[in-house]
Amino acid sequence: MRTNKRVFLALILILNVACTKEKVPTEFSGCSDTVSFSEVIAPLIQANCYDCHKPPSPAGNVLLTNHIEIADEANRMLIAMQASGDELMPSGGPALNDSLIQYFQCWILQGKLDN
């Protein structure tokens, strides 16, 4: 009984970790749902942009550390994500997958919420 309980708890833990990883969606399912800043946009920027756009000397003077900064730069960011050649961000590529770019675009269209 005791062992069963432990196995059960371990399973819950694993499921939790698995679910946390799923939070950055890989397939776009439409703009109908509200895109979460904390669960989708912030991790996206953290994983793909933050390394070069963090203090103390952010690339191109574009600092992307919090909601206000990301919201301020959002339009330029979207253009850079969809650009090619030297203009493409992440700089040096590869480009983000289309689904992530679409999520970012939805977040802008929905008013760049801090949710």
Ligand code: HEC
């Ligand atoms: C490998 C480093 C690196 C990564 C990763 C990176 N950038 Fe940049 N970024 C730069 C550099 C260097 C510049 C300044 C030179 C330039 O404009 O090309 C820049 C400039 C920019 C600019 C200003 C462009 C303009 O209009 O002048 C934006 C916006 C930007 N990055 C957004 C992003 C976004 C969004 C991501 C993630 C998807 C990202 N960057 C990831 C290096 C990086």
